Amino acid sequence: MLKIFLSRVLHSLIIIFAFEGCAQDNQMDTKEEKFIQRREQMVERQIEARGIENKAVIQAMMSVPRHRFVPQDELSRAYSDEPLSIGEGQTISQPYIVAFMTEQLQIDADDNVLEIGTGSGYQAAVLAEIADSVYTIEIIPELAQKAGKLLKELEYQNIVVKQGDGYHGWPEKAPFDAIIVTAAPPRIPQTLLEQLKIGGRMVLPVGEYTQELVVVDKSENGLNMQSILPVRFVPMTGEVQENE
Ligand code: SAH
Numbered sequence: 001m002l003k004i005f006l007s008r009v010l011h012s013l014i015i016i017f018a019f020e021g022c023a024q025d026n027q028m029d030t031k032e033e034k035f036i037q038r039r040e041q042m043v044e045r046q047i048e049a050r051g052i053e054n055k056a057v058i059q060a061m062m063s064v065p066r067h068r069f070v071p072q073d074e075l076s077r078a079y080s081d082e083p084l085s086i087g088e089g090q091t092i093s094q095p096y097i098v099a100f101m102t103e104q105l106q107i108d109a110d111d112n113v114l115e116i117g118t119g120s121g122y123q124a125a126v127l128a129e130i131a132d133s134v135y136t137i138e139i140i141p142e143l144a145q146k147a148g149k150l151l152k153e154l155e156y157q158n159i160v161v162k163q164g165d166g167y168h169g170w171p172e173k174a175p176f177d178a179i180i181v182t183a184a185p186p187r188i189p190q191t192l193l194e195q196l197k198i199g200g201r202m203v204l205p206v207g208e209y210t211q212e213l214v215v216v217d218k219s220e221n222g223l224n225m226q227s228i229l230p231v232r233f234v235p236m237t238g239e240v241q242e243n244e
Contacts, residue, residue: 035065035067035078035079038067038078038079039061039062039065039066039079040062041079042061042066042079042081042095043058043061043062045081046081046095046096047061047095047096047099050096052096052099052100052103053103054102054103056107056109056129056130057099057102057103057126057130058099059129060102060126060127060129060130061095061098061099061126063129064122064125064126064129065154066078066079066092066095066122067079068150068154069086069092069120069121069122069125069150070084070086070092070120071084071085071086071087079095081094081095081096082094083097086119086120086143087142087143088140088142088143089234090119090140090143090234091119091234092119092120092122093122093123093182093233097231098122098123098126099126100213100229101123101180101182101203101213102123102126102127102130102180104201104203104213104215104228105127105178105180105201105203106178106201107127107130107131107177107178108131108177109130109131109132110132111130111131111132111133111177111178112131112132112133112135112173112175112176112177113127113131113133113134113135113176113177113178113179113180114134114135114136114137114169114170114173114174114176114178114179114180114192114195115127115134115135115136115137115179115180115181115182116136116137116166116167116169116179116180116181116182116183116192116204116236117136117137117138117139117166117181117182117183117234117236118136118137118138118143118144118147118161119138119143119147119182120143120146120147120150121136121146121147121148121150121151121159121161123180123182124136124147124151124156124159124161125151125154125156125159127180128156128158128159131158131177131178132158133158133159133160134158134159134160135159135160135162135170135173135176136159136160136161136162137161137162137163137164137165137166137170138161138162138163138164138166139163139164139165139166139237139238140163141163144161144162144163145163147161148161160173165238165239166181166183166236166238167185167189167191167236167238167239167240168191168239169189169191169192169194169195170195171195174194174195175195175196175197175200176195176196176197176200177197177199177200177201178200178201178202178203179192179195179196179200179201179202179203179204180202180203180204181202181203181204181205181236182205182233183205183233183234183235183236183237184204184205184206184207184208184211184231184233184234184235184236185204185206185235185236185240186206186207186208186240187206188202188204188206188214188216188225189240192204193216193218193223196216196218197218198218198219198220199218199219200218201215201216201217201218202215202216202218203215203216204216205231205232205233206227208235210230211230211231211232211233212227212228212229212230212231213227213228213229213230213231214226214227214228215228
């Protein structure tokens with residue numbers, strides 16, 4: 001009798017736990033679905049509606065879970081039309097700016113890309129969805145470490161994060177098909193221009209008080225530079241501030 005009773009209790013407990021597990025999974029699923037929905041809206045209203053046309057860029061913006069790159073207390077604003085604080089006085093750029101700069105780089109699937117200013121790692125993930133390899137440098141150790149850990153967790157195998165001053169680029173991995181800088185130097189660092197391939201492109205904010213987004217094309221005939229948009233990024237720190 002006792003045996004039957006105990007086996008019933010055990011059975012019920014198993015059902016309860018199984019059910020609890022299911023309920024938790026379901027909760028997670030609906031939460032993830034909500035984020036996917038918000039991401040679709042972000043792409044539609046902020047990216048496509050403003051003229052981003054490159055399919056690979058749109059696909060990348062749709063694929064990268066931006067909510068994983070923002071701090072817990074900013075979660076509800078992960079997909080809104082604004083930059084957000086990521087700690088250490090730094091920011092993750094507005095989604096449109098990330099898409100716009102990525103489109104300007106005209107990246108191909110076999111490209112080797114350099115990013116200066118890893119921050120949260122979000123821009124690096126967007127680049128890695130399109131390019132063959134992404135090398136990214138972050139000057140603040142805590143951010144470099146956090147981004148590296150998250151990108152590993154999200155299984156981005158084609159991104160390498162390094163802590164250091166991006167002013168010198170990454171000579172061992174140069175030349176690059178594309179270089180993106182997400183912190184503003186007062187002038188374009190010469191070393192980065194040297195690490196760009198002939199036929200390559202660089203996109204970066206330049207300036208101290210007022211900044212312009214500059215696109216650099218490197219060809220056999222030299223460099224062609226164009227200012228395309230007034231922007232506001234955090235300043236590039238480190239050696240650039242001593243040298244310029
Ligand atoms: N691309 C980031 C946003 C970065 S904000 C993202 O997607 O989240 C700019 C970042 O550049 C900051 O994290 C800042 O610490 C970093 N930075 C500033 N100067 C730098 C330098 N000289 N070398 C490398 N990183 C730098």
